[in-house]
Amino acid sequence: MIFGMIPKHFPWMVWAELRKVYTRGSGIGALVIAALTPLATLGFMQWAAHTTMLQVGTGSLADSLYGPGHGLLNAVQCAGWALKARNFFVLPLFLLLSASSTVAGELAERTLREDLVRPIPRWSALAARIAGTGALAATTLVVTAALSFLPGLLLFGLPVDGSVPVDYPTVGHLALGYLASFASDVGLIAITVMLSLIVRSVGGVVVTLVLVLMADKVVYWGLEALNQAATIFKAPSLAFANDLVPWTLGNALGCWEGWQTAFEPMRFVALAVVTVAATAAAMARLSRMDVP
């Protein structure tokens, strides 16, 4: 029923959002950060591989980071570190700004209403915006992956059997890590869009989301403390805390972190629930709210 209501011209609506997203300051900023992050990461890795200035214990910094013989210095490691750097604060902030600009910004600037007077169901305007910002997130991931993996391949090559642990992540694991990161970005975009319809200003959305994540961190620490208490005091009644940890927002959004070792399925389930719930709540709210 819902899909029957998708406007035939929905792809054009997404195209319109892409034109806006890729030309806004936040979108351009995200692409620049996505390009600079792997280059900076590569630069650091090269520097760490050759510096003699720093010693860690009795060995060099490179031995500490890349193992004896520097077997861990390879393209997978480069792209993995670039992914970590990419997902650390700055780029998610630009995605947050981009997503909130498309909804809260357009509500405040009253350009959203110009779309809503067209023959479309309101939810489809949000779906197009989520798709547009999601495409930006995907592009930043491709840029980061390409600018870290390809130079890493040229400079250091692929992991060589024997020089890395048996369970060392492969290119496939890395690709899954980037895919998981995309899922995490979409979740962040959905939450931002939902908050945008409540707060209605870009700055307000950023502040609110930061506060939400801080509160979430406090909850996470509380659950960890209960988990520790369950172990120390041998109290099975507190074991529920361990089950709830993956459901905290920060954990759900950080589902990509398991790419090197093993993904935690519950974090993906939590992310899916959060993403679907936030998207549905946003669409329901927009369908009933006044857009003067």
Next chain:
Amino acid sequence: MERMDAADGPSALRVRGLERRYAGKAVVRGLDLDVKVGDLYGFLGPNGAGKTTAIRCMLGLIQKDAGEVEILGERDAVKQRVGVGSMVETPKFHEWLSGRTNLQLACAYAGNASGVDEALTRVGLAERADDKVRGYSLGMKQRLGIARALVGSPKVLILDEPTNGLDPRGIREIRDLIKELVRRDRLTVFVSSHQLAEVEQMCNRVGIIDRGVLKSEGRVVDLLAGRGDVTEVEVGVSDRPAALAVIEKTDGRAKVMGEGEDGRVLVGLTGMDVASFNKRLVDAGVGVTALMPRNRSLEDLFLEVTSMEDDLRRQR
């Protein structure tokens, strides 16, 4: 003004019992409107009368508490917007993009990719189409707003204060453009405005709203000629007593309303047109030296209609 009499045609925009409250206070109360296909309909009202709220309800931008809106016979909120172009208050754009790109984005949402260049040409912005909107003057933005309303091949245009903030030349340009859209492109245009003289020159029908209630609606010529069924005429006659005798014999269809200018008699006609009244006078041997439908300006009517409630309140 070209006669654009569409009073008996099919409805392009029909509103019944529209209501909207803010914090319990009714801003629009039981609004009924009937805009016929081919009308250039002026929607008038003082500040805070509920014009913009009513327009936003019609366009589905804000929820209505009660009532129905039917556009081109369609009641479904999404489907009815297929044939509608609109501009609500000061139009807003993505300022970092060009005028042309803004229209292309509007086309994408309208589901109709054609008409950008034509719309830009119609509003005289073809040469500046590739400039960023942030460099446009207010008048250019208003014109771009109308161009945006035109993309998607609408049949009905809903324009809220399209001349807001424009200089006299800009006002005239927009007025001429709107008239041309009705005349040449056969569009139905619903336009709200504070500019009474402009509406009088431009529109064939008007509705006057005050405190959320429609106070008066009809053809401009009818409303200005008289209120309701009464047509007011000033009559200059050669023999006043004979003329009064003729009036007495009309069974109340002609009544003396007062004194006109230069000794003329002000007569109110009900159920009788001016030509028939003239014939009666002539047949009775009364020389008719002047027979002038009394022309009130729209401003007179507007002030009269919108001050009614104040008068009633004072009486209470």
